Structures are given as structure tokens and as C-alpha cells.
Amino acid sequence: MTPWLPALLVAVAFTAALVSPLVAADEVVVYSARHYGQEPAFEAFTNQTGIAVKVLTGDAGPLFERLKAEGGRSPADVLLTVDAGNLWNAARAGLLSPVTSTTLAGNVPAHLRDPENKWFGLTVRARTIMYSTKKVAPAELSTYEALGDPKWKGRLCLRSSGYIYNQSLVATLIKRHGEPRTEAILKGWVANDPKLIQGDTKILEAIAAGQCDVGIANSYYLARLLAKDPNVPVGIFWANQQIHGTHVNVSGAGVTAHARNRASAIRFLEFLSSVEAQQMFATQSMEFPVNPKAEAHPIVRSWGSFRQDDINVASAGEFQAAATRLSDRVGYR
Amino acid sequence: MGAGSLLLGTGLAWLVSAYRFPGSSLFAWALVLPLALPAYVMGFVLLGFFEFSAWLPDVRGWWGVTLTMTLVYYPYVFVLARAAFQEQASSLMEAARSLGRSRPRAFLAVALPLARPAIVAGAALAMMEALADLGTVSLFGHRTLTETVYRTWAGMFDRIAATQLASLLLVGAFALLVIERATRGARHFLNRPRGGRQLVNVTLEGGSAVAATAACAAVLALGFVLPVAQLVVWAWSRGLAAGMAQTFTTLLIDTAWLAGGAAIVITLVGLALAYARRLDRSRLTQLATEFSAMGYAVPGAVIAVGTLGPLAFADRALASALRTIGVGDVLLTGSVAGILFAYLVRFLAVALQGLDAALVRIPRSMDEAAQSLGVAGRRLLGRVHLPMLRGSLGATMLLLWVETMKELPATLLLRPIGLKTLAIEIWERTSESLWEEAALPALALVLVGLIPLLVVTRLTRRTSG
Numbered sequence: 001m002t003p004w005l006p007a008l009l010v011a012v013a014f015t016a017a018l019v020s021p022l023v024a025a026d027e028v029v030v031y032s033a034r035h036y037g038q039e040p041a042f043e044a045f046t047n048q049t050g051i052a053v054k055v056l057t058g059d060a061g062p063l064f065e066r067l068k069a070e071g072g073r074s075p076a077d078v079l080l081t082v083d084a085g086n087l088w089n090a091a092r093a094g095l096l097s098p099v100t101s102t103t104l105a106g107n108v109p110a111h112l113r114d115p116e117n118k119w120f121g122l123t124v125r126a127r128t129i130m131y132s133t134k135k136v137a138p139a140e141l142s143t144y145e146a147l148g149d150p151k152w153k154g155r156l157c158l159r160s161s162g163y164i165y166n167q168s169l170v171a172t173l174i175k176r177h178g179e180p181r182t183e184a185i186l187k188g189w190v191a192n193d194p195k196l197i198q199g200d201t202k203i204l205e206a207i208a209a210g211q212c213d214v215g216i217a218n219s220y221y222l223a224r225l226l227a228k229d230p231n232v233p234v235g236i237f238w239a240n241q242q243i244h245g246t247h248v249n250v251s252g253a254g255v256t257a258h259a260r261n262r263a264s265a266i267r268f269l270e271f272l273s274s275v276e277a278q279q280m281f282a283t284q285s286m287e288f289p290v291n292p293k294a295e296a297h298p299i300v301r302s303w304g305s306f307r308q309d310d311i312n313v314a315s316a317g318e319f320q321a322a323a324t325r326l327s328d329r330v331g332y333r
Numbered sequence: 334m335g336a337g338s339l340l341l342g343t344g345l346a347w348l349v350s351a352y353r354f355p356g357s358s359l360f361a362w363a364l365v366l367p368l369a370l371p372a373y374v375m376g377f378v379l380l381g382f383f384e385f386s387a388w389l390p391d392v393r394g395w396w397g398v399t400l401t402m403t404l405v406y407y408p409y410v411f412v413l414a415r416a417a418f419q420e421q422a423s424s425l426m427e428a429a430r431s432l433g434r435s436r437p438r439a440f441l442a443v444a445l446p447l448a449r450p451a452i453v454a455g456a457a458l459a460m461m462e463a464l465a466d467l468g469t470v471s472l473f474g475h476r477t478l479t480e481t482v483y484r485t486w487a488g489m490f491d492r493i494a495a496t497q498l499a500s501l502l503l504v505g506a507f508a509l510l511v512i513e514r515a516t517r518g519a520r521h522f523l524n525r526p527r528g529g530r531q532l533v534n535v536t537l538e539g540g541s542a543v544a545a546t547a548a549c550a551a552v553l554a555l556g557f558v559l560p561v562a563q564l565v566v567w568a569w570s571r572g573l574a575a576g577m578a579q580t581f582t583t584l585l586i587d588t589a590w591l592a593g594g595a596a597i598v599i600t601l602v603g604l605a606l607a608y609a610r611r612l613d614r615s616r617l618t619q620l621a622t623e624f625s626a627m628g629y630a631v632p633g634a635v636i637a638v639g640t641l642g643p644l645a646f647a648d649r650a651l652a653s654a655l656r657t658i659g660v661g662d663v664l665l666t667g668s669v670a671g672i673l674f675a676y677l678v679r680f681l682a683v684a685l686q687g688l689d690a691a692l693v694r695i696p697r698s699m700d701e702a703a704q705s706l707g708v709a710g711r712r713l714l715g716r717v718h719l720p721m722l723r724g725s726l727g728a729t730m731l732l733l734w735v736e737t738m739k740e741l742p743a744t745l746l747l748r749p750i751g752l753k754t755l756a757i758e759i760w761e762r763t764s765e766s767l768w769e770e771a772a773l774p775a776l777a778l779v780l781v782g783l784i785p786l787l788v789v790t791r792l793t794r795r796t797s798g
Binding site (some may be wrong): 028035036054055056057058059062063065066068069070071073074202 | 345380533634637641642644645648652664666667742745747748750751757761764767793
């Protein structure tokens with residue numbers, strides 16, 4: 001079919017124009033599964049060092065697959081993602097390389113980074129109990145476990161168990177309490193017929209609207225809601241203060257296994273853990289800074305200090321599969 | 334959901350092509366508009382709208398998902414069915430009427446069976462699309478096979494188990510296609526000869542006219558006007574300009590050309606395959622083309638990850654090839670070529686279904702007549718078939734443009750660093766629950782989707798009128 005030959009050539013030329021050239025430059029390429037509030041810190045880094053930062057956003061799982069597929073030819077230098085479980089999985093899949101940095105070790109508390117130094121927490125979020133200030137007195141609340149008490153039947157709002165932050169919460173509970181006890185906790189929640197709502201913000205709005213009285217959500221979502229409307233009738237309660245402390249999670253980053261600009265990537269991470277950058281994170285996203293020397297947003301500070309569960313956040317990854325299986329078993333969707 | 338889209342799509346298509354009532358010419362094209370709204374946008378708008386109303390049953394129930402999906406996917410049936418009704422000769426309907434059939438019965442006996450390939454194709458598309466729809470279902474907190482696939486993979490990082498589950502999805506998709514082929518059987522659908530008159534529109538009066546207008550208006554309101562109004566309100570509350578103008582132009586342009594390029598490439602491949610089906614009736618060709626369309630029922634996320642493997646393989650092969658001829662290193666992974674490949678896998682069904690259905694309606698006698706006049710081979714396609722297919726080609730490209738523009742998971746994963754589309758911008762906002770901030774890009778996406786919609790509706794109207 002000779003008439004098709006020119007068309008074929010055009011197609012080839014067309015394709016050639018569409019592939020991505022691979023060139024190294026003094027820049028840091030970040031694969032990011034975190035999409036909010038980091039831009040000012042990135043810009044500040046470029047301003048100070050002259051090193052450009054390029055970002056590719058995506059969901060954690062697919063991004064990992066892309067990194068794997070690209071292998072040694074990947075343009076990525078840094079992998080940034082929310083959730084310690086994700087970071088743990090990335091490290092286990094061989095996507096990250098260990099970094100020895102006294103700066104990072106000094107800025108990031110030990111329980112918020114990888115014991116093997118392949119990733120470092122950059123921001124902290126507490127996943128804890130939220131309640132209606134109109135219908136619930138804080139004295140009625142105590143632990144995650146106590147949300148399985150029959151008095152909360154029909155009053156509880158949860159996100160589905162497939163949601164990564166819930167997986168990590170359940171995984172940490174397994175690490176703390178063991179599987180049988182965690183199973184009992186989840187059974188208690190399920191017995192209370194929780195309303196499943198997708199989106200932490202939506203859970204808070206449902207509590208505000210009176211659709212449910214208690215729920216579990218990440219701290220910064222409430223802070224953002226309060227920033228818009230200080231009169232939202234939702235309060236935050238620090239769970240498990242009498243025992244291990246409230247469950248916290250991180251967003252964090254590591255240098256990729258095949259980074260082309262490894263030195264710049266390390267410098268980038270060190271900068272992100274500095275007080276200056278941490279302050280920007282805290283103001284923008286209303287999370288807790290990981291660096292104890294930086295200050296949280298005023299709204300977040302107004303909640304007072306609390307005891308964090310100081311278990312290493314890596315356990316969220318170790319027990320992730322167990323958490324998923326357990327949730328399926330007890331019928332927590 | 335499938336039944337809903339089928340009824341809604343066919344019913345409305347018949348209403349606007351066979352009757353005349355207040356607003357009918359407006360509805361003829363306006364009812365396509367919900368197509369410009371991605372399901373994930375429709376989902377979050379409807380949720381936001383109904384979520385906290387006490388007088389409705391919980392919108393997160395099955396009816397919420399079903400309603401959303403029906404509203405988003407019925408236009409597939411509507412577009413194809415309307416085109417089919419328009420291509421029908423009125424003489425057939427008149428013959429049926431002169432034999433004493435009432436209009437509704439003539440519709441059931443003549444018009445409906447004639448349009449069936451198009452209607453079934455549309456419904457199959459709608460159902461495959463729904464099968465693959467992960468975002469909407471999970472937005473409403475339901476568990477489907479698709480969601481389980483994703484969860485197994487994303488939650489347990491168990492790719493093997495997820496692959497096994499995904500193949501179940503493929504079986505479901507294949508079953509849909511087999512059913513469609515089986516019901517069509519070996520019948521051939523003959524079209525009017527060129528020059529046959531169009532359907533004559535019957536003017537509705539009184540109560541039935543009001544009812545027809547109300548029915549169309551209600552669907553249009555729920556499926557398009559309300560969601561868009563909600564988006565406008567949200568966008569307004571965030572301050573419309575807000576310094577986004579500049580990044581916005583880039584977003585718009587990138588979105589439009591990426592989707593436009595994809596629409597052309599996929600339509601060409603689809604045409605080639607549909608043509609192959611016509612020329613070569615062997616089992617192998619039929620089966621192979623059938624298989625090539627199955628990607629449509631696979632969630633975009635699965636396609637995206639699935640194409641990574643072949644792309645990486647091609648990359649390694651390419652790298653060694655390029656090294657030998659001393660050209661610089663390139664990557665297919667994370668290139669536009671990679672995205673187009675994924676789009677092709679995912680959306681080939683849209684082109685194949687539409688064009689195949691259109692080709693089937695061109696009688697073979699026409700080929701033979703052309704051949705006897707010495708028009709054969711490539712010229713047969715160019716001089717006989719393409720002019721007759723113009724409407725369907727336009728409609729196919731329209732569907733593809735809008736589809737690829739809304740596509741999220743594959744674009745997200747396979748794009749080059751720095752390329753961003755409106756869908757990605759929306760996703761970045763909604764994944765952080767910043768609904769109001771997502772409203773502006775969502776609105777822009779709807780608007781860009783409207784342009785091809787309007788162009789093609791005018792195009793098809795001209796060729797058929």
C-alpha cells in the first residue's frame with residue numbers, strides 16, 4: 001500500500017516531535033503527590049539558591065509506578081508525598097535513597113522520619129476527633145476506641161476505610177494495640193452505623209450542619225474552615241491523651257534512587273526543613289511544622305498543645321496491608 | 334444507569350427529531366450540553382447541592398450515583414440516536430403510517446429498529462464509561478468492582494491481585510460488546526438513497542407541547558444549567574479574576590490542543606479499523622477490532638499504569654537504538670506521544686463504535702455501484718464513503734475532543750513535566766476539598782467543551798438540512 005507511506009512518514013515525524021528530550025540542568029525535579037501550600041517555600045528556595053524547581057503532581061500510587069517504569073532514566077530528583085504509609089512503600093519499592101544530613105537529622109524529630117534516612121517528614125497533621133460544639137461536651141470524649149460506644153450510634157461520621165489517612169490510623173492502632181483489639185475498635189465503629197462521607201471537609205460540614213455529632217478528620221481541615229468562618233460550631237478533641245497520644249501523620253520527601261541532581265536535591269530537602277520554609281508551610285496549609293523551632297498558624301496554636309503518639313510514623317506503612325484486610329473483615333467500608 | 338441513559342437518550346432524540354414544540358430546535362443541540370460536564374464535576378456539584386437538604390433521601394444513596402451517571406452519560410445515546418433518526422428517510426415512516434400504524438407504533442416498528450445500531454452503540458459506550466468511572470462512585474462512597482481494583486492496588490500495593498480484578502472488568506466489557514453484536518446479528522441496515530426526504534416534523538400543540546418542553550427543560554436544567562450555575566456562584570465567591578488569568582490561558586491552550594490532536598489521531602485509527610471491518614469480514618479481523626475497543630471499559634488509572642510498561646520497554650529499545658546512531662536521549666514515558674498512546678487505548682471504542690455503526694448503514698450496493706463506475710480502493714473511501722460519513726466523523730471527533738479533554742488519570746500520570754490541563758487543575762483543587770477553587774477551572778473546561786459541541790452541531794445540521 002504505497003499511498004500510505006507518506007502518511008506513515010508524517011506520523012513518525014509527528015511522533016518524533018512529541019517525545020520528551022532528556023537533558024540535565026541545574027534544577028530539582030519534584031514528583032509530588034502533595035498539592036497544596038508548598039509553592040511559596042519552593043519559590044523561596046529558587047530565590048536563595050538560583051536552582052529551579054520543577055514539579056510534576058499526581059496521585060501517590062501512579063506516581064510511584066511512573067518512577068518505577070522510568071527506572072535509571074527518570075528525571076525525578078525528589079519524591080514528595082503525603083502520608084507516611086506512602087513514603088514507607090516508596091522506600092520499600094527501592095525508589096528512594098538514604099541521605100545522611102545532620103541538618104535534616106537536627107530539624108526533623110526522630111519519630112517523624114525514616115529510621116533508614118530514606119525519607120523525612122516535612123509537615124505534621126493530627127488525625128483526631130472532631131465534635132459538634134452544640135451537641136457534645138468534650139468531657140464525653142476520650143479515645144478513638146470510645147467512638148464505638150453505643151451512645152454514638154447514628155451520630156458518627158467517618159471517611160471510608162480505603163482512604164489513605166484512615167488506613168494509616170488503623171495501621172498505627174494495630175501497631176499500638178495488636179490486631180484483635182483493633183478489630184474490636186473497628187467493630188465498635190461499624191456497629192454505630194457510621195455515615196460514610198468522602199472528604200474531611202465534608203465531614204466537618206456535616207457536623208456543622210447537624211447531620212452527625214462526632215467524626216474523625218485531619219486537623220488542618222478544621223483550621224481552614226475556621227479561617228473562613230470563625231463561628232463554625234465544630235471543636236477539635238485530642239484523642240488518646242491518657243494513653244499513647246493522638247495519632248499523627250506526615251507529609252514528607254526523599255531523594256530518589258536515581259536522582260540526577262542529588263546534591264541540589266539534598267539541599268532542597270534541608271531548606272524545606274529550615275525554620276524559614278517551615279513557617280511558610282505552617283501559614284499556607286495550616287499543618288503543624290515538623291521543625292519544633294517553627295511556629296504553627298495562630299488558629300492552630302489556639303487549640304493548645306497536645307501529646308503526639310511518638311510511635312515512628314513508618315508503622316503506618318508496615319501495617320497498611322493488615323489494616324486494609326482488617327477493615328474489609330469487619331465490614332468497615 | 335444503562336437503562337436510564339438508554340430511555341432518556343433515545344426518547345429525547347426522537348422528541349427533538351420528529352416533533353416540533355416550543356424550544357425544540359434549541360433543545361436539539363442544547364441537550365448535548367451535559368456532555369461538556371465531566372462526571373467528577375457533576376458529582377461534586379450535585380453533592381454540594383443536595384447534601385445537606387433534609388427533605389430528600391440521602392443523596393449518597395444509589396439514586397445519587399445513578400442520577401449523576403445518567404445525566405452525564407445519556408448524551409452518548411442522544412447524539413448517536415439523533416444522528417440516526419435524522420439520516421432516516423421519511424418515506425419509511427410514511428409507508429408505516431399509510432399502513433395504518435399510529436405515530437408511536439410506527440416509531441416502534443420502523444424508526445427505532447433502524448436506529449438500533451446507533452442506539453446500542455451509544456448505550457454500550459455509556460455503560461462502558463460508567464463501568465470505568467472510578468471518581469464519581471468513590472465520591473459518593475460506594476463500592477464497585479472498579480473501586481475495589483483501585484483499592485487493592487493503591488491500598489495494598491498489590492498489583493497482581495488488582496490485575497486479576499481488572500481482567501474481570503474486561504470480561505464485563507467484552508460481554509457488553511458481544512451482546513451488542515449478537516442482537517444485531519447478520520442483518521444489514523439499509524439507508525435511504527441519497528436525495529430521500531428527511532423526517533417531517535410534526536408540530537405538537539397544547540398539553541403535549543408543554544409536556545415535551547417541560548421534559549427537555551427539566552433534563553437540561555438538572556444536567557447542565559443547575560451545575561453550571563452552582564459553579565458560577567462558587568467561582569464568583571472566590572473572585573473571578575484573582576490573578577489567574579495568565580496561567581489560565583496556558584491551561585486552556587494546552588488542554589485544547591492536546592485534546593484536539595488526540596481526537597484527530599484516534600478518529601483516523603478508528604476509521605481505519607472500522608473500514609477494515611467492512612472490507613475484511615474474517616473472524617480474526619472482527620475479533621481483533623473488537624478487542625481493540627475494550628480499553629474503554631477499563632478505568633483510566635488502570636490504563637495509565639498499564640501503558641507505563643510498554644512505554645518503558647519502548648524507551649529502553651529506543652535508547653539503545655538512538656545511542657547507535659548517536660542522537661540525544663529521549664523519553665516516551667512522560668511525553669505527549671505517551672499520552673496519545675494511552676488515549677488511543679482508552680478511547681478507540683468511541684471512534685470505532687460510532688464509525689462502524691455509520692458504515693454499516695451505508696449499503697453495500699453503493700460500493701458495488703461505485704465500483705462498476707470505476708471508483709474503487711482509496712477513491713471509494715474518499716469520494717463515496719467519506720462524504721456520507723461526514724456527519725458521523727464530526728460527531729466522533731466531537732465526542733473524542735470532549736472526552737480527552739475531561740480525561741484525568743492517564744493525563745496526570747503520563748504527561749511531560751510542566752504540562753497541565755484544566756482537568757488536572759480541577760483535580761489538584763478537589764483532592765484538597767477546595768471545591769470553590771475548583772469551580773473556575775471547571776467552568777473553563779465546560780466552556781472549552783462547548784466550542785466543539787456547538788461547531789459540530791451546526792456542521793451536522795447543515796449536512797442534514
